[in-house]
Amino acid sequence: MAVRHIVFAVAPDLVLLDACGPLEAFWRAELTIAASAAAGRPAGSGDSGRSAGSAGTSAQPVAYRTTVASIDGGALQTFPGLPIVTERLDTLDDQPIDTLIIPGVPIDAHCTLQAELVAWIRRNAPRARRVCSVCTGAFYLAAAGLLDGRRATTHWGDASQLARRFPKVQVDADPIFIRDAGRGPSESVVWTSAGVTAGIDLALALIEEDVGHAVAMQAARRLVVFMKRPGGQSQFSAALAAQASADGPFEALHGWMAAHLCDDLSVERLAERTQMSPRTFARRYVDEVGRTPAKTVSALRLEAASRALAESRRPLKRIALDCGFGSEQNLRRAFLRRFGVLPLDYRERFMSAAAPHGGAVSAVAETN
Template identity: 50%
Template sequence: MPPTRPCRIVLLAYQDMNLLDLTGPLQAFASATRRHSADGSPLYETIVASAEGGLVASSAGLAVMTVPLTALDGLDIDTLLVAGGCAGDTYFAPPALVDWIRLRAPMARRVASVCTGAFMLAAAGLLDGRRAATHWEWVARLRRLHPQVQVDEDKIYVRDGQLWSSAGVSAGIDLALALIEDDYGHRVAIETARQMVVFMKRAGGQSQFSAPLSAQARENGRFAGLHAWMAANLDNDLRVERLAEQAGMGARTFARTYVAQTGCTPAAMVETMRLEAARRALEESEQPIKAIAAATGHGTEQNLRRVFLRRLGTTPGDYRKCFSAASTPTLSSGA
């Protein structure tokens, strides 16, 4: 059942927060309300609050107007969302906000964080023994400061019961869309994403990195040109010999160097890139699955199906039903 309207979302702001960590989810909730409240009953009521209220400067330099925490006394809070961000390389969780979260979080239906906002939830003791996500640059520090938290270093967002957390910056929008879907169903979330020109409603299980970007982060961009060429030629011959030729190396030297630099074999990278391309096509287009299989280098629909089952545990058809922007399943009642 969807929540009682309007669903009150409190977003916590503080000095040097990341602006998009706050405004990305805020815009998603506003877009959902604007697009789906034709009957005059808004889906969401959003409140941006800080410890003392007033203008709070973000790390981008733009200040955001907030209400003080005292203005929330006596108000029911459906969802409490904490933005991330800080001025330097050390995250400082404001004690006043930590104490308030510790007090009010148990009374909210759910609690969420974006990026380093997970540090604040952890400081309040909410993530002890729970799974959580944060920006990839902060994973090691979160584990070191809060070893009782089960940090998932790769996921865009993670849900553990009533606790939600996401990676950094744009992942906050993915998190907000997931919250909207949890409240009002797939169609409302997808149409909100399309309204915001977010072309893919990414699942939480998707990686923070694309396959080539992740590889480039490990190998300092040595094969960046090759990866770009591979991405543009997925339906061509991408055997090791052809890749070696493109890289200007002998096949054996290329294979050995590639594994040493990227941590995976050329064949594994090809499969991952082809899988990513097939997923994007299923999410963003209405092409027949047979055509997608051919265009992404899988050859046949059966080959594509085998890769999906082995890597994702689902079929291409079922994946499209879950994540396609063209999919419009029935709304939850009341949406």
């Protein structure tokens, strides 16, 4: 079996870390495979598909060959500024591509995608075994028509714009990554992922699919990251801010809600606060914010509880009361339903080692 050729097709305004994260993950997988071969032990359950031979050491097994390419090739200025050297994409037209990855670019309301790159993706994606995007790279896949009728994700802050610009895409803003196998065996598998570090999650999932869990796990350990992060993007982002404008008509209400999480936040109470009838309030709120008041209350309480778990060692009972859940049991149920993990498991994974007993930490590990 041929070495798997991973092609990063990048735009001129590439977000550098969107490409660097996955590249580093594939390299760490190579180090794991080489170390296992040198020790005379199998690297993982999926290793039988690898071929031998690598640059400089022909006896070492190789899983991947990576290429970073752009339309014009040469040095490419990236966001936020560090240049990289790329190959020309047209030099790859006669080369096999196992996995095509499109990293992200800065996106705003006036963003214009590079037409030549969109056309190249449209021509070449069908010959790849799988096609992937990191963060806003999903906009390029969507522009090339590869996400039509498919479920896809991107960075939570850009998901609504992706849905508006490409209504044929079934956008889900929460998952860290999505694997969509398409409608039949003739279609490529398409993976989309959230922002920046989610590219590492995506790459580890690809590595696990290719060469087994053991290699992917060792690569994750070398990177000092989770093999599979629990929950979705909502645990890392300001979920409310993603769906309600900062200067919207309910800005003051949201601030009051966040400061009174343990109070009665029913529709009737919120309507009274805004001097509207409950029916009028509920209708206008959905129109302006894009979800029901109850979902906003739930998001605010979960966000506050997540922050309390990550930044302090307060007991669950105290956090449940302070954040409006009423009881530990309700807190546990909410975490399982939204994140798929128990509150104490969440604390174990995301709390800074600097957290003092009974107090808040001075800094929290950075996430997406």
